[in-house]
Amino acid sequence: MSEARKDTVTVVGAGLVGSLLSIYLARRGHTVELLERRPDMRSELVDAGRSINLAISTRGLHALRQVGLEDEALKHAIPMRGRMIHPPQGELVYQPYGKDDSQHINAMSRGWLNAFLMTAAEATGKVRIRFKQRVTDVDFGSGALTVHDDATGAARQEPGRVVFGTDGSASAIRQALEKRPDFQGTQEQLGHGYKELTIPAGPGGAFQMEKHALHIWPRGTFMLIALPDEEGSFTCTLFLPWQGPVSFASLDTPAKLEAFFGAQFPDAKALIPDLVETFFSRPTGSMVTVKGAPWHAGGQTLLLGDAAHAIVPFFGQGMNCGFEDCVVLDQLLGQGAGWEQVFTDFERLRKTNADAIADMAVENFVEMRDSTGDPRFLFRKAVEKV
Numbered sequence: 001m002s003e004a005r006k007d008t009v010t011v012v013g014a015g016l017v018g019s020l021l022s023i024y025l026a027r028r029g030h031t032v033e034l035l036e037r038r039p040d041m042r043s044e045l046v047d048a049g050r051s052i053n054l055a056i057s058t059r060g061l062h063a064l065r066q067v068g069l070e071d072e073a074l075k076h077a078i079p080m081r082g083r084m085i086h087p088p089q090g091e092l093v094y095q096p097y098g099k100d101d102s103q104h105i106n107a108m109s110r111g112w113l114n115a116f117l118m119t120a121a122e123a124t125g126k127v128r129i130r131f132k133q134r135v136t137d138v139d140f141g142s143g144a145l146t147v148h149d150d151a152t153g154a155a156r157q158e159p160g161r162v163v164f165g166t167d168g169s170a171s172a173i174r175q176a177l178e179k180r181p182d183f184q185g186t187q188e189q190l191g192h193g194y195k196e197l198t199i200p201a202g203p204g205g206a207f208q209m210e211k212h213a214l215h216i217w218p219r220g221t222f223m224l225i226a227l228p229d230e231e232g233s234f235t236c237t238l239f240l241p242w243q244g245p246v247s248f249a250s251l252d253t254p255a256k257l258e259a260f261f262g263a264q265f266p267d268a269k270a271l272i273p274d275l276v277e278t279f280f281s282r283p284t285g286s287m288v289t290v291k292g293a294p295w296h297a298g299g300q301t302l303l304l305g306d307a308a309h310a311i312v313p314f315f316g317q318g319m320n321c322g323f324e325d326c327v328v329l330d331q332l333l334g335q336g337a338g339w340e341q342v343f344t345d346f347e348r349l350r351k352t353n354a355d356a357i358a359d360m361a362v363e364n365f366v367e368m369r370d371s372t373g374d375p376r377f378l379f380r381k382a383v384e385k386v
């Protein structure tokens with residue numbers, strides 16, 4: 001490793017990918033300044049992000065294994081060994097993921113995983129996380145960042161360094177790259193939004209549905225899914241069009257909401273005691289596919305994770321893909337080339353894969369949304385990899 005490889009770098013965004021990336025960079029000898037817009041979720045009550053829990057699969061676990069974190073993470077994971085389909089009427093249908101229980105994906109709390117990765121990053125002794133630091137611009141000549149300190153309200157310049165943009169799907173670093181003449185890209189909002197609801201734990205912390213399954217209520221133009229939480233609860237996600245006869249816009253009164261759930265998801269409704277309160281108080285999330293290039297400005301700045309390639313969640317692969325970014329970047333760093341070469345190779349290796357998974361996620365969603373027929377069959381394909 002050359003001495004140039006050990007310089008101080010800046011990572012923007014201490015989400016899942018930025019925190020893991022910082023660990024990889026620290027292991028390569030770098031000192032890392034990690035700037036995060038939100039307060040520290042380990043000491044303040046902070047919305048952990050877009051979903052309460054998520055599925056981590058082989059790609060993501062592999063990335064954790066490389067830095068010695070897989071075993072601890074798995075202690076907080078719930079294996080999901082198959083899909084449990086909840087038809088509108090009749091018996092549940094269980095579809096195992098593989099021939100035996102070894103083939104499964106894992107439900108994990110996003111907030112726990114993010115906090116765990118931040119703590120592991122700090123434990124390297126080479127990563128300093130500064131919270132309430134919102135990056136608003138980057139000078140691609142020097143790597144200097146314009147940072148707004150949300151604690152004091154003051155704006156300042158952060159010294160010029162190599163910058164990694166891991167600031168998510170609405171990335172400020174990508175927005176700066178988009179202003180350059182060579183940048184070409186698209187952002188497509190899905191016509192559906194999502195809302196998270198909770199099935200609480202039963203008496204004594206018991207799971208009120210099958211614990212080791214990803215639960216799905218496929219209904220053609222909309223659907224409900226549920227993943228188990230460590231505490232015995234389930235986090236449900238309702239995917240629904242923004243507008244139309246059955247949509248977030250149409251479900252505008254408690255009576256309409258209750259009638260809708262009663263007709264479409266009667267078993268779930270019976271397990272969500274505060275349905276009306278949570279539905280109308282929790283935010284409705286949007287989903288976007290982000291494609292664009294280049295992901296880097298020379299050897300000065302590089303995008304990773306959702307900042308580079310946000311995808312809709314119907315394959316459950318967004319974070320897993322971002323974690324794989326860290327593995328690939330680390331392998332390239334190990335070859336000892338300069339930053340620009342590393343960034344160029346990274347984009348060449350990752351962009352085709354990221355575009356492919358983005359398309360597959362939307363295609364499956366469109367098929368589920370537009371087709372008619374047996375929703376159990378239609379949606380099976382859409383969730384094949386979830």
Ligand code: FAD
Nearest residue numbers: 013015016017037054055135167168305306316318319320
């Ligand atoms: P983020 O998680 O968005 O983190 C970005 C960080 O940057 C945040 O901490 C943010 O506060 C910070 N930040 C933003 N702007 C700035 C700024 N200007 N300055 C400083 N800091 C900033 N993926 C899976 O693999 N499996 C799943 O099961 C799964 N389920 C999902 C379910 C839903 C409903 C959704 C919406 C997504 C799901 N995903 C899933 C995708 C996954 O959430 C993302 O791919 C993942 O969060 C990307 O991580 P990231 O670190 O790149 O971005």
